[in-house]
Amino acid sequence: TLWFHLTLDILWVVNGIVFIILLFVTGHWMRIVPTSWDVFPNALSAGLQYLTLDWPTENGWVHYNALQLLSYFAVVFIAAPLAIISGFRMSSFWSKNWTKASQLYPAPLARKIHTPVMLFFVIFIVIHVVLVIGTGLLRNLNTMYASQGDVDPTVYADNWTGFFIFLGSLVVIAAAWIAARPSLLAPVARLFGKVTAR
Incomplete structure (x- = not known):
């Protein structure tokens, strides 16, 4: 099961690398990278609109609203790298000979990062699925x-x-x-x- 977990992790990382390359090569990075500070008040406004169950009417094919933009940015550029860095530290790929690196980045710290990131992904997926169905x-x-x-x-x-x-x-x-x-x-x-x- 550990081998299977690591294999799926490697495939996930490779898929992510391909995604990032395509994101920047095609110019679609602008769809999920905030380019203005207006994104924060607009995300708050979109969040309030979601809470009222009056779904935003933007066509995601053309334009993400500010809340979607920040959510996808967090998944791709914050949560995914944290999952990779903390998962790598806890994996068998981390050499026991890296004593100095292990002191600077101990395994218990990696676990403290990895678990909340996993919970973030679970919560994101649940909300995402509910909104896909509801909108x-x-x-x-x-x-x-x-x-x-x-x-x-x-x-x-x-x-x-x-x-x-x-x-x-x-x-x-x-x-x-x-x-x-x-x-x-x-x-x-x-x-x-x-x-x-x-």
């Missing part, structure tokens, strides 16, 4: 899964394409979850080193 499931799934949207915020792709792609991804995730059993993982993990049971 127009078909439209949002089409935007995220089928790359369908329109520059006109009053025109949305309300077909079922994104929903069925999403459903397919859930089936793949469920199958992977079922397959992630020690009896199936151990033979693969043995290809990379010694496997022990606890």
Whole structure:
């Protein structure tokens, strides 16, 4: 299970690196990096609007509101690097020979960072899923899964394409979850080193 965790972590980091490269190469970094101090009062305003359950009407295909912008910025540029740095410190990749580095960055400190970051991701995902459902499931799934949207915020792709792609991804995730059993993982993990049971 530790091997599986580290393997998924490495894939997550590689995916993140590709995402960051594409973000800057395509110029889409401006969608999630604040470029004005106005983002803070605007995010407060959007947050109050969310709390009233009067959902903001911006088309995410075209424009994120300030709260979304700050949220995605926090996930990509704050939480993800903290998860990587703290996870690396606690992993087997951190050499026991790095005594000076271990004194400067002890494992208990890494755990104190890693756990709240994990909770942040869980809370972000729960809120994100609730808002995807509550602000127009078909439209949002089409935007995220089928790359369908329109520059006109009053025109949305309300077909079922994104929903069925999403459903397919859930089936793949469920199958992977079922397959992630020690009896199936151990033979693969043995290809990379010694496997022990606890």
